[in-house]
Amino acid sequence: MKLVIVESPAKAKKIAEFLDDSWHVEACRGHIRDLPETELGVEVAQDFRPQYVVLPGKGNLVRRLVRAMRRAEEIYLATDPDREGEAIAWHLLQLAGDLDDKPVHRARFTAITRDAIRSALAYPAPLNADLVAAQSARRVVDRLVGYLVSPLASQALDGRFSAGRVQSAALRLVVEREREIADFQPQTAWTLSVQLATQQAPQSFEARLVQVKGEKRRFSQRQPLDQLAERLATAQFWVGSTRRVMRSQSAPPPFTTASLQQAASATLGLSPERTMTIAQMLYEQGWITYPRTDGVQVATEAQSAARDLIVERYGTDYLPPEPPRYVNRVINAQEAHEAIRPTDVHLLPEHLLPDENAEEDAEEVSDKGDAARLYRLIWRRFVASQMTPALIAHTRAVIYAGKRIGQPFPLAFHARGRIQLWEGHRRLYGETETEENSDALLPQLKDNQLLTRLGHRVDEHISRPPQRYSEASLIAALEQRGIGRPATYAGMVATIQARGYVLREGQQLRPTPDGERLADFLTTHFDRLFASDATALLEAQLDQVAAGKLTRSALLESFWDEFQPRLAQVAQRITESRSSEAKSQPLVLHPIAEPTADEATP
DNA sequence: CAGTGAGCGAGCTTCCGCTTGACTT
Numbered sequence: 004m005k006l007v008i009v010e011s012p013a014k015a016k017k018i019a020e021f022l023d024d025s026w027h028v029e030a031c032r033g034h035i036r037d038l039p040e041t042e043l044g045v046e047v048a049q050d051f052r053p054q055y056v057v058l059p060g061k062g063n064l065v066r067r068l069v070r071a072m073r074r075a076e077e078i079y080l081a082t083d084p085d086r087e088g089e090a091i092a093w094h095l096l097q098l099a100g101d102l103d104d105k106p107v108h109r110a111r112f113t114a115i116t117r118d119a120i121r122s123a124l125a126y127p128a129p130l131n132a133d134l135v136a137a138q139s140a141r142r143v144v145d146r147l148v149g150y151l152v153s154p155l156a157s158q159a160l161d162g163r164f165s166a167g168r169v170q171s172a173a174l175r176l177v178v179e180r181e182r183e184i185a186d187f188q189p190q191t192a193w194t195l196s197v198q199l200a201t202q203q204a205p206q207s208f209e210a211r212l213v214q215v216k217g218e219k220r221r222f223s224q225r226q227p228l229d230q231l232a233e234r235l236a237t238a239q240f241w242v243g244s245t246r247r248v249m250r251s252q253s254a255p256p257p258f259t260t261a262s263l264q265q266a267a268s269a270t271l272g273l274s275p276e277r278t279m280t281i282a283q284m285l286y287e288q289g290w291i292t293y294p295r296t297d298g299v300q301v302a303t304e305a306q307s308a309a310r311d312l313i314v315e316r317y318g319t320d321y322l323p324p325e326p327p328r329y330v331n332r333v334i335n336a337q338e339a340h341e342a343i344r345p346t347d348v349h350l351l352p353e354h355l356l357p358d359e360n361a362e363e364d365a366e367e368v369s370d371k372g373d374a375a376r377l378y379r380l381i382w383r384r385f386v387a388s389q390m391t392p393a394l395i396a397h398t399r400a401v402i403y404a405g406k407r408i409g410q411p412f413p414l415a416f417h418a419r420g421r422i423q424l425w426e427g428h429r430r431l432y433g434e435t436e437t438e439e440n441s442d443a444l445l446p447q448l449k450d451n452q453l454l455t456r457l458g459h460r461v462d463e464h465i466s467r468p469p470q471r472y473s474e475a476s477l478i479a480a481l482e483q484r485g486i487g488r489p490a491t492y493a494g495m496v497a498t499i500q501a502r503g504y505v506l507r508e509g510q511q512l513r514p515t516p517d518g519e520r521l522a523d524f525l526t527t528h529f530d531r532l533f534a535s536d537a538t539a540l541l542e543a544q545l546d547q548v549a550a551g552k553l554t555r556s557a558l559l560e561s562f563w564d565e566f567q568p569r570l571a572q573v574a575q576r577i578t579e580s581r582s583s584e585a586k587s588q589p590l591v592l593h594p595i596a597e598p599t600a601d602e603a604t605p
Numbered sequence: 606c607a608g609t610g611a612g613c614g615a616g617c618t619t620c621c622g623c624t625t626g627a628c629t630t
Contacts, residue, residue, distance in 0.1 A: 010624060033624025040619090060627095087623055142621075149620020157618070167620045283625085295623085490623055 006075035007110070007124070008068065008095060010082050013287050014115055018081075021117045022124075029071055031082070035061050036094045038142065043150050051143050051559045055094070065098055072099040077106045079124055084111035085337035086549065089131055090138035096130070114302035114341050115292070136555040137548040144168070144541065144562055148532065151570055156524055159577050164521050165502060168541075169487045169495055171525050171533040174504050176480055177472055178514045178522040187468035193222040194464060195232060197416060198457040199240060199402065204446035207457050210402045210416035217413065228461050231414065240454040241408045243401035243415065251392040254428035256299040256329040257342035257385045260489035261482040263294070266384070268475035268510075271376050275474050275493040281370075281377050282343070289346055290355065291381055295489040296340035297482075299329040301388075305344060309389040312348045321427065323391045334485030335542050344385040345378070352379035387432035394425035398445045408451065420445030471511040486538045528573045532566070 005026050009015050012030040019028040036055040038044035046052040057065050072078055072095070080092035092109055096102075108127030112119045145168055152166040195212040212231070213219060222228055258266070263282065264275040273281070282294035306326040313322050331338060355375045402416040422444060423429070472480065474496045481487045487495055496512075499505045504518030514522065525533050547553035 012625075031624080032626090034622070035624095037622085038620090041617095043619095083623080091623070138622095145621045147620085150618085151620095153619035154617095163618070165619055169621065287625095488622060491621065495621090 004075055005077045005079065006071055007079045007081050008072075008092075010088065010091065011293070013289075014293070017115050017289075018120055021120050027071065027075070029068055031068060031091060031095065032061075032064065034058060034087070034091055034094070035065055035068075036098070038146050043146065045143050045146055047147075047563065050556055051563075053139060053143060057098075068095065069099050072102065075105070077108070078102070079108050079110045079127060080130070081110040081112070081123070083339045084113060085339035086134055086138045086141065086545070088339060089134040090142075092130055093132075093135045113298065113300070113339060114305075116302050116304050118304070119302065131549075133551045134549045137545045140548055140555045140558050141541075141545055143559060147563075147566065151566075152525070152529060152532075155570070155573055155577065156521060159524055159573075160517075160520055162517065164517075166521070166525055166529075166533070168533070168538060169481070169491070170499055171522075172484075172486050172535055172538065173477060173481055173495060174499055174514070174518055175522050175526065175533055176477065176535065177499075177505050177512050178519055180469060180472060181514050181519075184468045184471065189468070190466040191223055192464045192466070193225050193228050194462050195222075195228045195459065196462065197235065197240070197402075197404075197459045199418070199454045200457055201446050201448070201452065201454060206444070206446065208418055208420070208445050210400070210418035212414060213417050214413070214415035217415075225461060225463070232459050232461060235404060235414075235456065235459060238404045238406065238414075238456075239408055240402055240404050240456055242448045242450055242452045242454065243403045244450060245398060245400045245448050248397045248399075249424075250395050250397055252395060252427075252429075253392045254327060254388050254390050255384065255432060257301060257344050257388040258381060259297050259299060259333075259342060260295050261297070261478050261492060263343055263381070264492065265475045265479055266380060267377060268473060270380065271373070273373065273377070275478060276497055277373070278377065279493045281374050285374060285378055285381075290350065290378055292342070292344050292346060293340045294343055296338075296343060297331070297333055297336040297489055298338040298340050299331050299342045300338065301329075301342055301344060301385075305341075305348070306389060309348050309386055313386065313390060317390075317430065321390045321430065323389075326389060329388070333482060334539050335488075342385075342388075343381055345382050348382070348386060352382050355379075383431045387428040387430075390428035390431065391425070393423060393427040393429045396422045396424055398422075400445060400448050402454065408453065418445060471513055473510040473512065474507070477512060484535050484539060485542055486535070528576075529569065 007015075007018065007022075007026060007028045009018060009028065009030055010033055012032065015028045015030040019026070022028070036057050038053055039056045040059075044054045044056075046054070080095060082088035082091040082095075089109075096107065107130075109130045110123045110127045112123035149165070149167045153164065156164040156166050196209050197212075198207045198209055200207040212228075215231070256262075260279075264278050267273040267278040268275065279294065282291065285291045286294050303326075310322055310326065329342075352375065355371075355378050398420040400418045400420075402418060404414040404416065470476075477496055478487075478492045481492070481495075499518070500507060500512075503515055504521060505512050505514055531537060544553060544558050548555055548558055
């Protein structure tokens with residue numbers, strides 16, 4: 004018997020279908036060992052040795068897996084092909100103990116198709132110890148930061164507070180945004196627009212003043228524009244130049260976890276947490292691929308199925324000559340899984356709509372309704388991602404106004420038009436309407452053509468403060484900076500709310516006073532640790548460990564050399580201010596000076 | 606003699622990341 008171990012039980016079931024009786028497939032359900040929850044669990048002086056323990060509640064599962072590994076003739080560790088998956092495979096081996104000379108392989112695949120599975124099992128590889136070391140370094144850094152800074156923050160702020168590489172960076176974004184809003188000074192700008200028409204075409208168009216006597220101008224008051232507008236009554240208008248540019252707008256890539264959470268929030272009003280609950284259900288029932296992913300790549304089988312469906316349902320005009328290839332732009336992407344897509348495009352969203360005749364209680368119907376809507380969103384986005392680009396013609400005209408053509412007292416206006424020549428993927432997955440309609444159609448214009456002025460308008464534009472984050476847009480901001488992972492996004496935005504650092508009002512997130520105090524404490528004393536690029540810098544080092552160019556010890560030592568003195572300094576400040584001040588006085592902490600550039604560079 | 610400090614032990618917290626059920630509200 005040959006044994007395959009994967010993480011997800013749903014995956015195990017599917018893979019078993021592809022293999023014959025000589026194979027046995029088991030699932031380990033994610034991590035099986037970790038640092039103990041109740042203590043630090045890292046022996047700093049012993050090369051940062053982690054003290055791993057079997058995760059609570061997983062004892063029976065681990066015993067079962069170990070028994071299966073001992074019995075098997077050959078073992079294929081097929082945990083996810085990323086840093087965490089490599090570590091899980093290593094933990095499995097550690098727990099299994101002595102396996103004699105039994106062949107042990109590491110199998111890696113990113114799509115659950117018959118071909119992908121068979122070829123992964125036919126061409127296995129050894130375990131990558133460097134990747135395991137990188138995971139261990141990641142884990143230890145997170146533990147040291149979380150378990151050493153949290154108590155300090157609690158002491159200093161006299162309450163129960165927590166800090167972590169991810170949650171504190173998230174909190175900081177929310178707090179910084181709130182301050183930008185508080186400090187915001189609205190700017191008023193006035194604009195002058197004229198409505199114009201040609202002799203030939205019936206419909207009018209609008210042009211906005213941009214230059215006066217050859218100089219670009221912005222107006223913060225109304226009065227000068229009113230004066231200019233008066234003179235327009237006797238002016239002539241003519242076309243200076245026109246330019247037409249064709250732009251093709253590529254289809255959006257299929258969904259990842261973060262982009263699905265964004266879209267489900269924007270179009271269906273679902274929270275990231277609810278989106279993930281429903282997506283997990285759809286995954287377990289075989290409707291969609293794995294829902295926790297940062298990959299935008301798609302199995303070739305799925306691409307050709309989508310191409311068949313596009314021809315059948317929409318026609319060859321919507322089919323690009325080659326299937327599009329999407330490239331990941333996310334910093335910390337591991338791409339262990341495909342993009343989120345229907346497992347079978349021929350399962351149409353209509354098939355999942357709730358049966359109207361069935362009698363069910365309201366909650367169940369709304370669950371099914373949300374599931375159907377989410378599936379429809381995923382289906383449309385995926386099929387659209389395989390369609391042709393949309394084609395849009397942008398026209399820009401410069402219009403002059405003066406006493407007579409060729410003798411301007413010269414005012415220059417800009418008019419813009421936009422025509423969609425081909426809808427392409429937008430047939431299935433459109434943009435938001437507002438942007439689309441803001442630029443109207445322009446009539447045919449020739450250079451030096453005279454125009455009729457129909458009227459004018461002077462408008463006030465007041466700049467708006469930045470928007471508060473929503474749960475989904477905060478996740479997008481974190482993803483963009485490489486902070487957090489698909490499996491943790493939804494939980495993390497729930498955590499900072501549950502801890503009382505952030506409040507949600509409708510869709511908007513705003514910090515609480517406690518949240519601001521915590522963020523200020525962390526920024527003052529541990530600025531670089533929780534800066535928004537700290538994770539990216541750590542990731543770059545972890546990549547080096549994974550590539551064998553940096554050792555785990557070197558990474559952790561250089562981290563500790565910077566972190567530990569800072570920690571000690573802050574702890575000392577806290578005890579000093581505790582003892583030097585009367586008990587009734589609030590604790591005031593003075594910032595520690597940043598090291599100079601010389602000290603900072605090793 | 607009263608206040609302070611050192612030293613010790615108990616109790617209570619805390620991180621990120623991977624996966625699903627078995628619980629309670």
